[in-house]
Amino acid sequence: MSNLLDHIHEPADIKNLAKAEMRILAHEIRKELITTISVTGGHLGSNLGVVELTIALHKSFDSPKDQIIWDVGHQTYVHKILTGRRDALKTIRQYQGLSGFPKRSESVHDIFDTGHSSTSISAALGFAAARDIKGEDNYVVAVIGDGALSGGLAFEALNNAAHMKKNFIVVLNDNQMSIAKNVGAMSLYLDGIRTGNLYKEAKEDVQNVLKKIPRVGEGIIEVIRDLKDGIKQLVIPGMFFEEMGFTYLGPVDGHNLKQLTTTINQAKNVEGPVFIHVHTQKGKGYAIAEKHTECFHGTGPFDIKTGDQKSVSKHISYSKVFGDKLTSLAATNDKIVAITAGMTSGTGLNDFSVQYPERFFDVGIAEQHALTFSAGLSAAGFKPYVAIYSSFLQRGYDQVVHDIATQNLNVTICVDRAGLVGADGETHQGVFDVSFLNHIPNMTVIAPRCTQELELALDYSLTYTDGPLVIRYPRGSDSGHKGKKVSMLKHGKAEVLKNGNDIAVIFSGSMYQIAEKLVDELKAASYDCSLINIRFIKPLDRALIKKLAKKHKHIIVLEENAIIGGLGSEILRYISKEQLEMEVQIYGIDDYFVTHGDRIKLLKDCGLDVGQIKKNILKSI
Ligand SMILES: Cc1ncc(C[n+]2csc(CCOP(=O)(O)OP(=O)(O)O)c2C)c(N)n1
Numbered sequence: 001m002s003n004l005l006d007h008i009h010e011p012a013d014i015k016n017l018a019k020a021e022m023r024i025l026a027h028e029i030r031k032e033l034i035t036t037i038s039v040t041g042g043h044l045g046s047n048l049g050v051v052e053l054t055i056a057l058h059k060s061f062d063s064p065k066d067q068i069i070w071d072v073g074h075q076t077y078v079h080k081i082l083t084g085r086r087d088a089l090k091t092i093r094q095y096q097g098l099s100g101f102p103k104r105s106e107s108v109h110d111i112f113d114t115g116h117s118s119t120s121i122s123a124a125l126g127f128a129a130a131r132d133i134k135g136e137d138n139y140v141v142a143v144i145g146d147g148a149l150s151g152g153l154a155f156e157a158l159n160n161a162a163h164m165k166k167n168f169i170v171v172l173n174d175n176q177m178s179i180a181k182n183v184g185a186m187s188l189y190l191d192g193i194r195t196g197n198l199y200k201e202a203k204e205d206v207q208n209v210l211k212k213i214p215r216v217g218e219g220i221i222e223v224i225r226d227l228k229d230g231i232k233q234l235v236i237p238g239m240f241f242e243e244m245g246f247t248y249l250g251p252v253d254g255h256n257l258k259q260l261t262t263t264i265n266q267a268k269n270v271e272g273p274v275f276i277h278v279h280t281q282k283g284k285g286y287a288i289a290e291k292h293t294e295c296f297h298g299t300g301p302f303d304i305k306t307g308d309q310k311s312v313s314k315h316i317s318y319s320k321v322f323g324d325k326l327t328s329l330a331a332t333n334d335k336i337v338a339i340t341a342g343m344t345s346g347t348g349l350n351d352f353s354v355q356y357p358e359r360f361f362d363v364g365i366a367e368q369h370a371l372t373f374s375a376g377l378s379a380a381g382f383k384p385y386v387a388i389y390s391s392f393l394q395r396g397y398d399q400v401v402h403d404i405a406t407q408n409l410n411v412t413i414c415v416d417r418a419g420l421v422g423a424d425g426e427t428h429q430g431v432f433d434v435s436f437l438n439h440i441p442n443m444t445v446i447a448p449r450c451t452q453e454l455e456l457a458l459d460y461s462l463t464y465t466d467g468p469l470v471i472r473y474p475r476g477s478d479s480g481h482k483g484k485k486v487s488m489l490k491h492g493k494a495e496v497l498k499n500g501n502d503i504a505v506i507f508s509g510s511m512y513q514i515a516e517k518l519v520d521e522l523k524a525a526s527y528d529c530s531l532i533n534i535r536f537i538k539p540l541d542r543a544l545i546k547k548l549a550k551k552h553k554h555i556i557v558l559e560e561n562a563i564i565g566g567l568g569s570e571i572l573r574y575i576s577k578e579q580l581e582m583e584v585q586i587y588g589i590d591d592y593f594v595t596h597g598d599r600i601k602l603l604k605d606c607g608l609d610v611g612q613i614k615k616n617i618l619k620s621i
Contacts, residue, residue: 004028010084011058011109022059022257026051029078030285036089038304041423042100043074045283045296046145049175049254053143053278054078056260057171060268061139067111067127071120071144071154073101074298075173076110083109093423095597100424115427116392117342117365118151120144121170125157128166139268140168146190147178147342150364161273162245169267169274170246173254175282178342179297184364193237193251193277241275250277255284294345315477319416321451322473323348325458326385330356333462337377339363339386341370347387347416367392371399371411378409383462389417390430390472397436400468405442408467413437418447418472419510419560420589420603425596431589433472434508435565438538442467444491445537447509450478452486453535460489472537474510474560475599494541498531503617504552506532508567511558514603517610518556525618537567542574549580554621556585560608563588585620587613 004021005028008014017025029051037044055078057068063083070076080098081089085107091097102110112123124142131138148154149172161168174190176182238248247270252263260278267274282297283289288307289296301310330336330352338352342365353360363370367388374384388396393415404411415437418430437445444464448454448471457471487495494506503522507515512533519529530552534541548555555575557568568586575582589606603609607616 005032005081005086008082008086011063011082014055014059014082017059019258022052022055026055026257027285029055029081032081032086032089033077034286034304036092037077037299038302040090040092040094041298041300041302042077042092043298044286045177045289045293046075046175047077048284048286048289049280049282050075050143050173051078051284052255052257052260053171053173053280054082056257056264057141057143058082060261060264061141064108064111066139066141067124068109068141068143069112069120069124069127070102070114071142071148072117073114075143075145076102079109080107083107093425093596095595095601097597099596101427113427115424116395117148118144118154120148121154121157121161124168124170125161125164125166128168129164132166140166141171142168143171143173145178146172146174146176146187147182147365150178150182150184150186150342150366152366152368158241158244158246165245165272167272169264169276171264171276171278172250173278173280174251175280177282177293177297178365179346180294180342180344180362182364183342183362187364189240190277238275238277241277246273246275248275248277250275250279252276252278254278254280313477316451317348317477318451318454318473318475319346319348321348321454322387322414322416322458323350323352325455327352327355329458329462330359333383334359335381335383336462337361337382337384339370339374339377339384341365341367341388341392343387343389343392346389347414349387367395368399371396371413372403374411375399375403375407375409378404378411379407383410383412385412385414385461387414387416389428390415390419390433391417391421391428393433394436400437400443401440404468405440408442410465411468412461413468413470415470415472417475419474420594420599420606421475422599422602423596426593429589429594430472430474431560431562431594433470434537434559434561434567437470438565438567438570440468443470443538444468445470445472446489446535447472447537448535449495449507449509449512449533450484450486452484453489456486456489464491472509478512489535492536492539492541494535494544495533496530496544497533498529500528500530501551502527502529503554503556503621504530504532504548505556505558506534506567506571507558508534508537508560510560511608514608514610514613515558518558518613521610521614522617525614534567537570540570540574545571545574546578546580549575549578549582552582554583554585554617556613556617557587558608558613559586559588561588563590583621585617 004025088098093100101115120142124140128140241248252259282293337359339361374386377384421428446457448457519531559567572584
C-alpha cells in the first residue's frame with residue numbers, strides 16, 4: 001500500500017487532505033520519526049508531541065508567505081518533513097546533514113534561526129512590524145513551548161506585543177514539560193486552565209437569553225459586561241493573556257486535528273494579537289517516550305523495542321563528576337546552594353536536587369535570573385554554584401558583570417559544555433565564554449584538564465573567597481585519566497607537565513589530550529617541548545611565561561575557544577607588553593560559527609587536530 005507521506009513534498013500537498021487522511025499522515029509521520037531518530041538520535045519526544053499541531057499549521061497557513069517561527073527549534077523535524085526535507089532527515093544533526101534546528105540557509109520555510117529558548121515571540125513581533133511597514137498582508141505565527149515561555153525574553157515580548165497591538169498569533173505548545181517537569185508560577189497557572197471554552201459558551205448563552213427580554217436586554221448586557229471584568233478574574237481561562245491584551249483561544253487538544261484547524265482559522269480572523277493555548281503530550285504515540293519523557297527529550301540512537309540507548313559512554317561525564325562532587329561537598333558545608341536554569345539533569349544536579357531540595361533551585365529557562373538570584377544568595381552569605389552551559393551563559397553577560405563581578409561576590413559559575421558540543425551546532429557551541437568572561441575585573445577562570453582536576457577545582461572553589469570564580473569544562477567525559485596524578489590547584493599557577501627546551505606547548509582544559517599527543521609527535525621530529533597545563537586562564541601565570549621565554553623560542557597555544565579574546569590572545573598581549581622574544585602560534589576557533597556534526601570532525605575542520613597542528617608548526621619554525 002502506498003504511503004500518504006510519499007506524496008507530501010511541500011505544504012501545498014496537505015492542503016486538500018481530508019480529516020481521515022490527515023490522521024493517517026500523522027500516524028505515518030510518527031512512525032517515520034521513531035524509525036529515523038532511533039538511528040540518528042535527536043529530539044524525539046518534542047517532535048512526537050507536535051505532529052498534529054505542525055500539520056494543522058501547514059494546512060491552515062500558507063508557508064513561507066505566512067511566517068511560522070519556532071521557539072528553540074528542536075521540535076521542527078515534522079516541519080522539515082512537510083517542507084521537502086523528508087529524505088534528508090536521516091542526516092539530521094550529522095556533519096553536513098540537516099540541522100537539528102531551523103536554518104534559513106536550509107529552507108525558505110525556516111523563517112528564523114533558533115536553538116536558544118524564548119526568542120520566537122520577539123522575532124515574530126519584528127516580522128509583524130516589518131510586514132505592516134511594508135504594507136503586506138501575511139500571517140505571522142510564533143510557536144513556543146511552555147518551558148520556553150518561562151524565559152524572561154518571552155515575557156518581555158508578550159508585554160511589548162500587547163502594547164503594539166500587531167496582528168500576530170502566538171501558539172503555546174503546552175506539554176507541561178520543559179526538559180524535565182516545567183517549573184514556576186506560569187506553569188502552575190497553565191495547568192489550572194483546563195476548561196477553556198466553558199466561560200465563552202456561558203457568556204454567549206447569557207447574552208443570547210438577555211437579548212431576547214424586551215426593552216431591558218441591551219442595558220443588562222452593559223451591566224453584565226461590567227460585571228464580566230470582575231467575574232473573569234475568577235473564571236476566564238487565559239485571563240492573564242486576555243488582561244495582557246491578547247485574545248486567548250483554548251485550551252485546544254493538540255492531538256485533535258479538527259479542533260486545531262478550527263481554532264487556528266478562528267485566530268486568523270481576530271484583530272490584534274492572539275494567543276492559542278494547545279495541550280500536547282510529549283512523546284505521543286511511542287509509549288516508552290511518553291513514559292520516559294526526560295530521556296527522550298533528546299536521545300542518542302536507541303532500540304525501538306526496549307528504548308535502550310545504543311551508545312552509552314563507559315566514562316563518567318564532567319557533568320556527573322561536577323554534580324557528585326558538589327553533592328558530597330554540600331554534606332559538610334550547609335552554605336552550598338546549587339542553581340540551574342532548567343537543566344537539572346544536563347548539568348549533573350539530579351542527586352543534589354534530591355538530597356538537598358531546600359538548597360537546590362531550578363529557576364526555569366531563565367539564565368539571567370539564575371545569575372542575579374545567585375548574586376543575591378551570595379550577598380546574603382551563601383556559597384552559590386550556578387551551573388549553566390557555556391552557550392546559554394551568553395544570555396547572562398550583564399548579570400555576571402553588573403550583579404556578580406562589580407560587587408565581587410563569591411558566586412562559582414560552573415560552565416558546562418565549554419568547547420565544541422557537536423550535533424547541536426552553531427547555537428550550542430561553547431566557544432565564546434573565555435572571551436566574554438576573561439576581561440571582566442575580579443574574575444577568575446579555571447579550565448580543568450580532566451575530571452579529577454575538576455574535582456580539585458571544586459575543592460579549590462570552596463576555599464576561594466575573593467570574588468567570582470568560573471570553572472569551564474567540556475561536554476562528555478575525559479575518556480579515562482583516572483589514575484594519573486593530578487596536583488592541587490594554587491591560585492593563578494599553571495601546571496608544568498613536562499620541561500623541554502625548544503617549544504612550549506600551552507593548553508587549556510579540554511585540549512589536554514591533543515597537546516600531549518602533539519608534544520610526543522614533535523619529539524619524534526626532534527623538538528624538545530615543554531607541556532604546560534595553564535589551569536588558570538585568569539589570572540595568567542605571567543611568571544611562568546616569563547620563565548619560558550628564557551629557554552623557548554616558540555609558544556604554541558591550544559584552546560577550545562574563539563581565538564579572539566581567548567587564552568592565546570591574552571598570552572600574546574603579555575608577551576608584547578613585556579617585549580619578550582618569543583614567537584606565538586594560537587590554535588583555537590577562528591572567527592566563524594562552527595556547524596553541527598561529530599566533535600572530532602569539527603575539531604579537524606577548525607584545524608585543531610594533531611596532524612594539522614604539527615604540520616603547520618614544522619612548516620613555520
Ligand atoms: C537559553 C536556553 N536555555 C536552555 C536551553 C535548553 N533547552 C532546550 S529545549 C528545552 C526545554 C524546552 O521546553 P519547551 O519549550 O516546553 O519545549 P518541549 O521540548 O517541551 O516541547 C531546554 C531547557 C535552550 N535551548 N536555550
